[in-house]
Amino acid sequence: MNSLTQRADPSSAIVIGAGLGGLATAMRLGAKGYRVTVLDKLDRPGGRGSSITKGGHRFDLGPTIVTVPQGLRDLWTACGRDFDRDVTLVPMDPFYEIRWQDGTTYAPRIDDAASRAEVARIAPKDLAGYDRFLADAEARYRFGYLDLGRKPMHRLVDLLKALPRFAMLRADRSVYAHAAGRVKDDHLRFALSFHPLFIGGDPFHVTSMYALVSHLERAFGVHYAMGGVQAIATAMAKVITAQGGQVIQGAEVDEIVLTEGRASGVRMADGSVMQAPVVVSNADAGHTYSRLLRNHARQRWTDAKLKRQRWSMGLFVWYFGTKGTRETWRDVTHHTILVGPRYKSHIRDIFQTGRLAPDMSLYVHRPSVTDPSCAPAGDDTFYALSPVPHLGHGTTDWAEEAEPYRQSVQKVLEERLLPGLGDHITESLCFTPETFQSRYLSPLGAGFSIEPRILQSAWFRPHNLSEEIPGLYLVGAGTHPGAGVPGVIGAAEVTAGLIPEAPHALPFRMAAE
Template identity: 40%
Template sequence: MPHTRRKTALIIGSGFGGLSLGIRLQSLGFDTTILEKLDGPGGRAYQKRTPDGYVFDMGPTVITVPHFIEELFALERDRGMLAEPDYPAHVLTGERVREGESGGPRTRDYVRLVPILPFYRIYFDDGTYFDYDGDPDSTRRQIQALAPADLAGYERFHRDAKAIFERGFLELGYTHFGDPATMLRVVPDLLKLDAVRTLFSFTSKYFQSPKMRQVFSFETLLVGGNPLSVPAIYAMIHFVEKTWGIHYAVGGTGALVRAFVQKFEELGGRIEYGAEVEDILVTDDRGRPVRAPVGKRVARGVRLKDGRERRADIVVSNGDWANTYLRLVPPQARLINTDLRVKAARQSMSLLVIYFGFREGGRPLDLRHHNIILGPRYEELLREIFGEKVLGADFSQYLHVPTLTDPALAPPGHHAAYTLVPVPHNGSGLDWEVEGPKLVDKVLAFLEERGYIPGLRGRLTHLEYITPDYFEGTLDSYLGNAFGPEPILAQSAYFRPHNRSEDVRNLYLVGAGAQPGAGTPSVMMSAKMTARLIARDFGIHPEVRDGVPEGKAERPDQASEDREPAGVNP
């Protein structure tokens, strides 16, 4: 029996996208190596352990759609499940877990997930708050208390957001928009659903109260989107959370990262840490250097910063989209993703994140696991961050206190927390060595003086923070963006970076910068979309088209671009 050489893959970056795709590629029969610049896995989801006993998740902390996680843990070597339904019937029942453990049986072999209620406590500047838990009855009671005139509007919003969720997430969520025709086929439905106007304008149709408009539009900030600019299709986030809940991985998000690493390595994958990629090696189809952005261009591997070269059949970047092309792919190999085009794209905002530990006080904290603390201005502040790119006099923040759920993340008698403040990216020209310490002091003073954490500064035992400079310098994000290209309409679906490079054959993208976008569930979806492209290009699953299994699309507009398989390059 003739020996068949196994196909090889290199993935740049071990974020959720890189790990999810690595698991899928191992299940498709590839020998996959993940190259990670940092000394541990996770990328933006890196977890830091301090000498004084604190554990901090550096990035994402909101976990939803546990089915996506269960699907990854259920994969086996050389037995990819790309042709299976994306949402099996038992998943579509959408019954939320209110207590106990969540996640499927395979997930529980690797990590413990627990549901979080409320999803978020949203504090307004006047001291009132809204516990957002996805329960329509609870929501109605709170609207009745805060904005009774908006009750009828909530019923209409609930109906219309559900329709957007069913079409935009359940039906089109895994569609790879690889050509204009694919996009044009869905435009009539999006117009009918009124999903192309801005999200804030959409919510303003239903709610008169500024508080309710904020409650039902703030979530896009957690994926880098300005509610004043993102299309209303993002109203589906409300139903994603309502349907599957918000969950926490015991041990922090880092525990889920480690579980994915364990699964990847069990399937035969390898991770190399401290392996920073300097260049993606691109040749013509005969292996000669590429001298102009014409003809065939093929990815052959990568060159590491230490000079070593690694060859593979495919290369996938889980890194920042803009810097993947600007720094790693030579300009003579780029006809579509030119410097001009990439630099012209709008990048998401950045973040200042303060990681702090503090002693427990005389009384328990009156906070929740996830807290959204809104400042006195909403629309004006968003315009300053995204448009004018200046620091305003006030701020809003997301305060995460995981030790309310998982005390093991801090020494006994202490809490570990982080608070995240949206700020402009480094296109602002702000000097974060000057502005960072000043903003940190303002935020800590606010939390103390407004009574969120009484006596905080006197109880602090650990303090550190990151600014846009961390995203730009350590995470290699263009201009220090925190979430990739800003998810405006002109950078969504077909207009968002493609998961299969238009410039270089056998080069793929995965993660927040690719389709469908940022956010932990979307990044896991991105991995499945990219895996389907690779499977089809290499003839592994001929029944799988770019965005959906053949014969499993309920509507013709779920099909994607038609492209000849690439095969394995010699």
């Protein structure tokens, strides 16, 4: 990468990382008059929401759904643009299908009556409890998402003000415990409690506030972006460029530079330095504090404290393409969840004992049934995701285990979802926790940064306004309000709101040192 320099322009800002949270923050800062430079080590924008194209198959690497389109529309509106002109969203109906080993299926729908009919079909005695759970989810949405999730939580007084409401909503109770208190059927208990796994949380320990996800689905639906989440990231980068900013790929930040104790820029891996009075890190919060600020004293987020945090699980993801199967497996929809033989004990293996168990539950993504552009004509693009222990447990050698585990995933898919799969595979690629560690600089290879337990949420989480370094701001899954596309888009709104309007901009220049 050529060396880059900036004058001490009071209207310049640097964003480290082109994940969705970093891109959204850059857009909001651009709307505030900043000339933003986004720096990212990958070859395309999106971070964990980017993609890889191989053999004509576009593999969406991370998030696959949008549950709160209004958050993206509000972001575009803040920039004077129309989201729906730049990105096409398609509603999923059903949202997904859950399949258990005993043959039971559950597929929530856009229509409330259709969803209640699904509940009545598998657990008719739980219909009243299901309705109560949804009412609970809406209450948690209004408090946890619309209120706390839309404001910064870096002041202890804000947490103290929220405690009575937390107590009233039984935030001390886990999502699973709350679901179990409303419904009796084990299938329905799973269906109402598994969602925290998609933001890195253990359903048996994550606060019941995350029941709000059920309301997000019900109120806003589940959507797929044509072109994948990569299309959203690419559109965001175009907005930033149109605002006068730039998104530089293949540019890895090695350190945050301080001047008189204040963030003043970044030093790149090639030794060049960029200066700006506003620095936003969309790198994992753990990486930001342990690596990018490694040469600076820290009072709260020390290496020892980071080591004591509970981190989200790791992920094993098998991306594969199949030949001539578009009309095959006609009963396989866009999103399928295959539930393994165990729930609670399997979650314990993943989060607590660190055991790579032989059995598994899988999330299977088949975007080609909705978006033919992601695969050659007549072919299919898939990924199968399995939650696994993160690297901190030290129990799995992925150099040895990756291929045997992939074979186990294939066996489950052939037996339960895609018969004859092995005869059709044309492309194959696997990500393990080691990939997440090297590609995304994720501590311990965790899939979703710090786990969102109650004492690792809100004020207890790394703040959007860094408590360590003036002039440094954080955004993304590891900070408030948390992981998931709605979470990081919301974090961008919170973070950008802490940064004042830009003063008059000075000319930007790019030069070799």
